[in-house]
Amino acid sequence: MDDCLFCKIVAGEIPADIVHATERTVAFRDINAQAPTHVLVVPRDHYADAAELATADPAASAELVLTAAAVATAEGHDDYRLVFNTGAGAGQSVFHAHLHVLAGRDLTWPPG
Numbered sequence: 001m002d003d004c005l006f007c008k009i010v011a012g013e014i015p016a017d018i019v020h021a022t023e024r025t026v027a028f029r030d031i032n033a034q035a036p037t038h039v040l041v042v043p044r045d046h047y048a049d050a051a052e053l054a055t056a057d058p059a060a061s062a063e064l065v066l067t068a069a070a071v072a073t074a075e076g077h078d079d080y081r082l083v084f085n086t087g088a089g090a091g092q093s094v095f096h097a098h099l100h101v102l103a104g105r106d107l108t109w110p111p112g
């Protein structure tokens, strides 16, 4: 996708604080962190949201979760929250699938 922010981060065209990378995923710190650890894990290939990714590439979808767990562990967190905002009404603002990894503070439920 020519005009996708996260495709450009994956391609190295826009800088990001990358903390982990695998064959199919890249993880980088959220620019507007909502917790001491707030990392976004994205597939290298472009899919608009989590369901589109899971349909087209289940292995990459699983790798996203495993990368998220590795990031949480590396940052010393046993407890963490994973979030896929899906659709603008649910808060999705970047339409390249991404998994939020949030940890390092009390995470209340339900989320806002």
Ligand code: AMP
Binding pocket: 005, 016, 028, 029, 030, 031, 032, 033, 040, 084, 085, 091, 092, 093, 094, 095
């Ligand atoms: P969402 O609102 O679920 O689509 O999440 C998109 C996330 O991307 C937000 O939490 C933003 O803070 C984050 N974000 C936007 N631009 C950048 C960027 N250049 N680098 C890192 N994170 C970003």
